[in-house]
Amino acid sequence: MDATLAALPADADHRTAERAFIDAGWTRAGAGDWAIALRAPDGSAAVRISPFDPTGPYTAELYRAAAHTRLMPELFAHRRLSGGGDLQLMEWLTPVDPADAHAFHGLIAARDETLAELVDLIDSIHARALRELPWCGPLDTNPSNVMRGADGRLVVMDLFYADGPALYATAGSDPDALVARIPESERRHITEIPLAGSGPWDEASREEMRRGIAAADARRG
Template structure:
């Protein structure tokens, strides 16, 4: 799937809801939900699209996939683009789960920069270091075994290597929304309360509305409206 094909399917001003509707209409089917995003599988089963309502770290993870593509130890990335409101969309090759001991060993090899994974480990280190300098509330490297997966041709790859520091970011948004408003522009956090939180959630009743109301009030205080 090419950039032009995705752009034809999902308009330039599309948000995550528009993207989901477009892929569903094209025959893609739901195949998974996480904390930050949900995934759909292509009709031929060979690709998946990851769609997030709000994911500041998405461009950095996509950059890891691009820079480390030659190692074949990251997923093959066909398309990455931002969505209106701070969302993120990536079309990648289809991946399958691996046994936990195998995933843990792969994570350990990357952490120790073992020779067989030294190149991908260096790309991860370099891009993550830049994200830590540029991205408010950048999270640590994620050693969740679920992030190590297998491609259709048998390769082990590491996916979703880090994200925004979710607990810290959302706690700050609830307790000090002025700080979040000052550091993340409104167009990049419009759907901040729409992430699924499937693993660490669910959202408490009313929490999403309260969080967005606090951010809106902080925005209004700055603009005077």
């Protein structure tokens, strides 16, 4: 997996990254609203590839800062992709019972003393994301974000996310506001997220949004 990642060109976007990993024998393992996941040939790792994910660097920072707690996925590598995409290479995880997931999120929300260090790291990095990112959402308490590592431990992932409904509503109704707040280089593939959970998102609507954003970029000069 290191060789596949190292071979990606400097300007690789999400499509280039997905093709490179598939060519190396990785297989499709699922998709969400923001990203797809591929699984390594030996089953030990996953790569999460998103066309557009402003919160990716903050998530990767949290994984690294909290690695010693063993309550976050083990992150092998993180890379920003051309056009605002994000790539995270991590250990393979499996789903857990929703009751266990809700209980884990409940401990975080209650600032349980057994998770004190983790909660402090989450709060610190999330507070900075809220200051620095337009349309940064609250913590994501989706039970599917709690999973289990191969060693049996519970981990929580993808706590940070962009407020998609508000962001995309603005992109559609007031693209000038969008282009004023997010540089083109960080939103070039904004209409290419999978939306596997909330979709489908028809191509005509995507194209209409692309035209509106392009016109706003032209007005901005």
